[in-house]
Amino acid sequence: MRSIPPLAAVRVFEAAARHENFTVAAAELGMTQAAVSYQVRLLEERLGLPLFRRERRRVVLTDAGRRAGTQLAAAFDAIDAAFAGIRAEDEAVLTVSTSNTFANTWLVWRLGGFHLAHPAMAVRLLTSDALADFAAQEVDVAIRSGRGGWPGLAATRLLDIDFTPMCSPAFLAAQGGAIAPADLPRLPLINADDPWWAHWLAGEGVAAPDHASRPGVRLDSQAHEGHAAMAGQGVALLTPFFWRHDLAEGRLVRLSARTATRGYAYWLVYPETRAKVAKVRRFRDWLLAEMRKDA
Structure with missing residues (x-):
């Protein structure tokens, strides 16, 4: 059985790690910066270790956060590719019933x-x-x-x-x-x-x-x-x-x-x-x- 943290928090962390910027991640996800910060903090509490260092006016990935962010980016790319294939197949045929x-x-x-x-x-x-x-x-x-x-x-x-x-x-x-x-x-x-x-x-x-x-x-x-x-x-x-x-x-x-x-x-x-x-x-x-x- 997989032990996966809440996927909503994982999705937010992946975007924040990719941009290394909570504000940009919030804009991409249609959230507030405070909501991004909250989801990242929930994930850190779940894991028991920090994923970002909070510095003045910016956040910086920790070593653990960088390793996790790299792997998650690859995983989300794979998920996107899988659904892109389905979308392409679906978009290729229109079925009309009448x-x-x-x-x-x-x-x-x-x-x-x-x-x-x-x-x-x-x-x-x-x-x-x-x-x-x-x-x-x-x-x-x-x-x-x-x-x-x-x-x-x-x-x-x-x-x-x-x-x-x-x-x-x-x-x-x-x-x-x-x-x-x-x-x-x-x-x-x-x-x-x-x-x-x-x-x-x-x-x-x-x-x-x-x-x-x-x-x-x-x-x-x-x-x-x-x-x-x-x-x-x-x-x-x-x-x-x-x-x-x-x-x-x-x-x-x-x-x-x-x-x-x-x-x-x-x-x-x-x-x-x-x-x-x-x-x-x-x-x-x-x-x-x-x-x-x-x-």
Whole structure:
């Protein structure tokens, strides 16, 4: 079993010995000169011998202090090198977790721009609708949907999730060129059992149909729903932000100017303890700038 003095005192002594100056050591460590002197005195009392001679306006290492300081400097250099290697490996790869919808409709179209801006960093994208577990997975940042308020995570709101019915131009033409909200319950609705349908229809004063036992298309993400709608398989509830290019280019048509929301949003999240990590800051700044461009 090692008999090591308090590491806080050892760290202070190493800096004081390296500079042979309590004031300079205090500035390096972000402490007061009195705190440095106190920690050194604690270490001397623990060892039972002086490490410095106090002379007028200065301190001078004793022989014992010089021997200890030289060895400790080498030991701290070794510790710094060990952690520098870990930091370099960590900084070389950015792992981003996000939902299938956010990845397929927005992020993958732009992620190459982040890599071009930071060519020394590899970017790994994990897509899953399950929430990332930062404690168990090697994930640096995540983009997740919800209402916020995740303990231990810093969260930046990116985009409010609203929704409105959309379909393909061909599907609309097959219905006579116009679909009113009251017509929707009798039409093929993609993910008709989604509670968001009832929410949107209620805003139009339309009762939601009971599709619990009715055959229909059920998909696991908005990304798939949008493509099913473009293929003419029915009407989907979609977030206009994600599909604005398809709307502009005529692959999708909005059936109403009104959108609804249930208070959900997309958020950039990461552990609060990683907020100052350089690659996390770079990705956060890039992502927010890209979102502002598209807002």
